[in-house]
Amino acid sequence: MFMKSIKTSLTRKLAAGFCMVIAGGIGWAQLSTAPAAAPAAEPNLPGTPPTMRRLTELQYRAIIADVFAPDVPIAGRFERARREEGLVAIGTAQGGMSPFSLEQYDASARSIAAAVTGEKRRAQFVPCQPKSDAAFDKGCATRFVELYGLKLFRRPLSAAERTRYVQIARSAQQRLGGFHQGLEYALAGMLVSPEFLLRIENTEHDPRAPGGLRLDAWSKAARLSFFLTNSTPDAELLRAASAGELHTDAGLARQVDRLIASPQLEAAVRAFFWDMLHFDGFGDLFKDPAIYPAYTTDVARDAQEQTLRTIVTHLITDRGDYRDLFTTNKTWLSRPLGIVYRMPVATRNGWEQGEFPASAQRSGILTDISLLALYSHPGRSSPTLRGKALRETFLCEKVPDPPANVSFSIVQDAVNRPGSTARLRLAEHNENPVCAGCHKLTDPLGLTLENFDGTGGFRARENGAELDLSGKLQGTDFTGPQGLGKTLRDNPGVPLCLVQKLYSSASGRPLATKEEPYVEYLLNGFAASGYRLPDLMRAIALSKTFYAVSEPPKPASPPRVAASNKGDRS
Amino acid sequence: MAVKFAGGWTRRKQLMAGLGIGFIAVAVAAGQPAYRSARAAAPNEAAPAQDIDIMTEVFRNGEGGFVVTEIAYALGRDAKDSASCPNGMTGGVRALIEAYAKTAPGQRRPEEDDRLYERRLTAAVNTAPNGQNICMHPEAAAPDPNWRMVAGATTVADGIDLDGQDTARGRKPAGGTCGHDDFRGMHGERGVDNQWYRVIGCTTGFQSTGLANSFQTEMYTGSWGILVTLRGVDDLRNDPDVAVGIHASADPIQLSSARAALPYATYAVDRDKRYRANTRGRIANGVLTIVPVDVRFHNYVNSMHDDRILRDARLRLTFTRDGGMEGYLSGYSPIEAMYDLHFGARHSTNAKGELAPERLRLLTSIGRAGALGHTCNGAYHAMLEAADGHPDPATGRCTSISTQFRIRLAPAFVVDAATQSVNAPLTLR
Numbered sequence: 001m002f003m004k005s006i007k008t009s010l011t012r013k014l015a016a017g018f019c020m021v022i023a024g025g026i027g028w029a030q031l032s033t034a035p036a037a038a039p040a041a042e043p044n045l046p047g048t049p050p051t052m053r054r055l056t057e058l059q060y061r062a063i064i065a066d067v068f069a070p071d072v073p074i075a076g077r078f079e080r081a082r083r084e085e086g087l088v089a090i091g092t093a094q095g096g097m098s099p100f101s102l103e104q105y106d107a108s109a110r111s112i113a114a115a116v117t118g119e120k121r122r123a124q125f126v127p128c129q130p131k132s133d134a135a136f137d138k139g140c141a142t143r144f145v146e147l148y149g150l151k152l153f154r155r156p157l158s159a160a161e162r163t164r165y166v167q168i169a170r171s172a173q174q175r176l177g178g179f180h181q182g183l184e185y186a187l188a189g190m191l192v193s194p195e196f197l198l199r200i201e202n203t204e205h206d207p208r209a210p211g212g213l214r215l216d217a218w219s220k221a222a223r224l225s226f227f228l229t230n231s232t233p234d235a236e237l238l239r240a241a242s243a244g245e246l247h248t249d250a251g252l253a254r255q256v257d258r259l260i261a262s263p264q265l266e267a268a269v270r271a272f273f274w275d276m277l278h279f280d281g282f283g284d285l286f287k288d289p290a291i292y293p294a295y296t297t298d299v300a301r302d303a304q305e306q307t308l309r310t311i312v313t314h315l316i317t318d319r320g321d322y323r324d325l326f327t328t329n330k331t332w333l334s335r336p337l338g339i340v341y342r343m344p345v346a347t348r349n350g351w352e353q354g355e356f357p358a359s360a361q362r363s364g365i366l367t368d369i370s371l372l373a374l375y376s377h378p379g380r381s382s383p384t385l386r387g388k389a390l391r392e393t394f395l396c397e398k399v400p401d402p403p404a405n406v407s408f409s410i411v412q413d414a415v416n417r418p419g420s421t422a423r424l425r426l427a428e429h430n431e432n433p434v435c436a437g438c439h440k441l442t443d444p445l446g447l448t449l450e451n452f453d454g455t456g457g458f459r460a461r462e463n464g465a466e467l468d469l470s471g472k473l474q475g476t477d478f479t480g481p482q483g484l485g486k487t488l489r490d491n492p493g494v495p496l497c498l499v500q501k502l503y504s505s506a507s508g509r510p511l512a513t514k515e516e517p518y519v520e521y522l523l524n525g526f527a528a529s530g531y532r533l534p535d536l537m538r539a540i541a542l543s544k545t546f547y548a549v550s551e552p553p554k555p556a557s558p559p560r561v562a563a564s565n566k567g568d569r570s
Numbered sequence: 571m572a573v574k575f576a577g578g579w580t581r582r583k584q585l586m587a588g589l590g591i592g593f594i595a596v597a598v599a600a601g602q603p604a605y606r607s608a609r610a611a612a613p614n615e616a617a618p619a620q621d622i623d624i625m626t627e628v629f630r631n632g633e634g635g636f637v638v639t640e641i642a643y644a645l646g647r648d649a650k651d652s653a654s655c656p657n658g659m660t661g662g663v664r665a666l667i668e669a670y671a672k673t674a675p676g677q678r679r680p681e682e683d684d685r686l687y688e689r690r691l692t693a694a695v696n697t698a699p700n701g702q703n704i705c706m707h708p709e710a711a712a713p714d715p716n717w718r719m720v721a722g723a724t725t726v727a728d729g730i731d732l733d734g735q736d737t738a739r740g741r742k743p744a745g746g747t748c749g750h751d752d753f754r755g756m757h758g759e760r761g762v763d764n765q766w767y768r769v770i771g772c773t774t775g776f777q778s779t780g781l782a783n784s785f786q787t788e789m790y791t792g793s794w795g796i797l798v799t800l801r802g803v804d805d806l807r808n809d810p811d812v813a814v815g816i817h818a819s820a821d822p823i824q825l826s827s828a829r830a831a832l833p834y835a836t837y838a839v840d841r842d843k844r845y846r847a848n849t850r851g852r853i854a855n856g857v858l859t860i861v862p863v864d865v866r867f868h869n870y871v872n873s874m875h876d877d878r879i880l881r882d883a884r885l886r887l888t889f890t891r892d893g894g895m896e897g898y899l900s901g902y903s904p905i906e907a908m909y910d911l912h913f914g915a916r917h918s919t920n921a922k923g924e925l926a927p928e929r930l931r932l933l934t935s936i937g938r939a940g941a942l943g944h945t946c947n948g949a950y951h952a953m954l955e956a957a958d959g960h961p962d963p964a965t966g967r968c969t970s971i972s973t974q975f976r977i978r979l980a981p982a983f984v985v986d987a988a989t990q991s992v993n994a995p996l997t998l999r
Contacts, residue, residue: 338836
């Protein structure tokens with residue numbers, strides 16, 4: 001089992017803030033409606049315990065591509081990621097690893113090791129040649145183990161680890177007869193090691209704070225690398241860690257600036273927004289082909305790519321204002337998407353950048369197929385799902401799930417009735433006060449997107465009826481998707497939410513209430529930079545809070561054995 | 571550099587060859603469909619049609635594009651359901667074999683098993699007196715005595731009047747045509763020119779259950795496609811002058827997971843100018859017609875390519891409630907090209923544009939004859955006899971045959987751009 005994330009009492013207070021939102025009030029997340037005067041310096045906060053996080057699928061694939069090559073085969077499948085507090089990045093620090101997952105990790109390890117040490121490519125990956133085919137070449141095996149141990153474990157191997165993997169290589173060669181077969185098994189062993197599959201952070205005494213702890217240089221390098229590249233530390237970062245440069249302000253700044261300027265930043269931004277926007281949900285997304293014939297697997301794939309491309313182009317390439325993501329007309333299109341958007345796309349089998357005309361009533365990523373389709377039902381749109389997603393994703397509010405015994409008959413039965421609109425159906429549904437509380441939060445936002453069907457295609461009417469696209473958010477009235485986009489763009493809770501989610505994603509744990517001053521510090525810097533994401537990421541990566549650690553918690557009681565191996569399924 | 575797709579997307583203005591339109595939801599054929607659809611179930615049935623504002627949703631700045639989603643020969647009713655074949659059905663290769671088997675040379679030889687005997691009979695009936703294969707050289711053989719033409723003075727056929735008069739044998743044909751009998755239309759109209767139906771209407775392969783009129787299947791595999799563009803459309807009901815383009819598509823048709831053609835997909839026109847035709851048209855009372863223009867499309871069968879050519883092609887289209895169009899694509903098919911397309915494969919080419927292997931062409935043409943119930947020489951001579959268009963100035967004999975297609979079209983974005991494609995060979999044709 002992984003170490004459970006730390007649930008502090010302050011976190012519980014944060015949860016209480018969410019409850020206030022549920023009650024129709026304003027949660028903690030909304031308290032900072034406008035940045036206060038920018039703190040002159042980062043607040044000095046106590047650290048949090050070091051974490052142990054499971055690699056995500058994206059990270060696993062990126063590491064194999066970076067350490068070996070992008071075409072090295074990964075044969076196994078990946079377990080569905082666990083999502084906590086709205087982020088897979090937080091879920092990676094919680095939960096267990098199923099037998100299925102271990103099986104798949106093993107399959108992947110074997111496929112990778114076979115490719116790396118196989119006859120075709122061993123000259124590319126194995127740094128030395130054995131002195132003879134028959135005798136075990138300990139020196140060459142040690143070199144191989146040390147090289148990939150450093151890259152995969154993100155730190156030098158201990159003497160015991162080095163001896164262990166060299167011994168595996170020796171034993172395997174004795175049984176299988178070939179030196180490279182021995183290396184294959186040693187590498188496969190490293191690839192299923194917890195030291196590779198889990199990002200285990202290690203601490204050491206901080207010489208600048210007697211009695212205190214700090215992340216060791218290797219853990220610091222890993223935390224930084226996964227935050228800014230979503231992959232393992234590269235050679236330069238490992239060198240800097242080895243040289244102790246990451247413990248100096250100047251050395252850390254050099255590495256941060258290098259990584260911020262590198263092409264790998266895009267991978268990190270993509271991974272963060274893929275997580276924040278819940279794109280893992282596309283794995284389960286179904287649309288009725290009789291109702292939405294244009295929604296194909298190509299559309300589902302390209303819809304995600306469209307949004308991520310738009311985000312990367314706007315935030316990184318153009319260094320745009322984050323808030324403008326909700327209003328920009330610039331987008332990327334492929335031919336499958338053009339069918340749904342009813343837009344010409346001259347480029348075959350590729351992407352082209354363009355702008356939606358104002359008449360298209362699109363408003364930034366809010367009206368991308370990805371979000372509109374993801375938060376709809378298989379055969380109809382859903383103002384409720386859309387409104388809930390907007391509040392939770394972009395405002396960091398928590399909207400509860402519906403009660404188990406709620407009746408959806410009114411909403412569902414009249415879907416195709418002439419003259420019926422979602423607004424009318426929901427109005428009837430909301431005569432039940434049990435339902436009305438939450439729908440007051442979700443529907444005023446979601447109903448403004450009702451001119452887009454369940455796949456994001458434009459519609460002027462529903463069942464022949466005119467659409468009322470009026471909406472409201474925190475006292476601000478607006479109309480339609482463009483009104484919604486502008487309202488969100490101007491809502492101070494939106495950049496605040498991004499800061500919270502980005503930091504939570506980077507740290508792998510929910511935000512603690514004690515970190516509010518730190519979030520305000522980041523938010524003020526974010527605002528001062530014109531809401532430029534790279535600047536926010538730089539601020540986090542250079543902050544002391546990002547690396548600050550405290551003593552790991554002492555377990556209150558021995559870990560429980562939760563699973564039974566008796567096969568009792570009764 | 572971003573392309574600004576303003577007001578419609580500006581690139582569209584440059585790229586789209588336009589279309590003209592007329593509103594009108596005229597049901598072309600009440601009652602039994604006038605044509606034999608190649609697909610029993612219309613591909614678009616999965617998506618319920620919705621009434622739309624065509625001028626707003628399909629046309630932008632007076633320009634609109636369409637892709638053909640259904641196409642089949644407009645013919646008459648099946649022989650068994652009408653009096654169109656009073657002399658019975660065309661005998662085809664099987665009838666020739668049976669007749670030959672009754673002759674002395676056609677008797678089974680002692681050394682022949684069933685396979686060898688059948689092969690010898692097939693070879694014999696497909697060989698002209700001069701020894702040439704009759705599919706590769708149909709002119710070398712006499713007309714097939716078992717070929718049957720559609721007959722009857724009041725026989726009904728689908729299609730439109732191409733030559734502007736109700737022609738009958740013995741009367742002076744219209745200029746540029748040869749004498750022939752016109753058909754009556756499905757709704758009693760006179761003067762329908764459809765000599766292609768006259769030729770093949772009594773062969774089993776072209777009955778509604780036959781295979782010969784199912785060439786649309788290849789379109790749904792992405793092998794070829796047809797685009798129509800209208801430009802300068804001001805009024806969907808009456809517009810005296812619109813620019814009309816009829817082009818081969820460089821892109822495969824876009825389909826749903828249920829293999830229904832999707833509206834609003836983007837298609838590029840073929841880069842080869844031979845497959846682009848531009849003309850003028852007019853919309854009168856919601857019906858689009860055009861000044862006749864020669865058109866040329868692709869056709870693929872058995873990995874071989876032939877051009878589908880229509881000379882002096884006309885469109886007669888009306889708009890449908892879902893933003894598409896339906897009606898006729900009609901004109902005159904050159905006899906030689908039509909023979910290669912459906913019967914002989916004499917000049918079919920491979921993917922590189924080279925003449926396809928002789929064996930493939932030969933077996934394809936013989937196989938067609940056996941499967942579809944015709945003979946190559948019979949088809950060739952029947953077409954020559956029925957030819958009603960484009961007389962040869964030297965001989966006076968017509969060289970083309972009136973041909974009618976029923977088509978349906980869906981709205982599409984038609985662009986003219988060279989872009990990268992995994993289907994590059996398709997675009998290079």
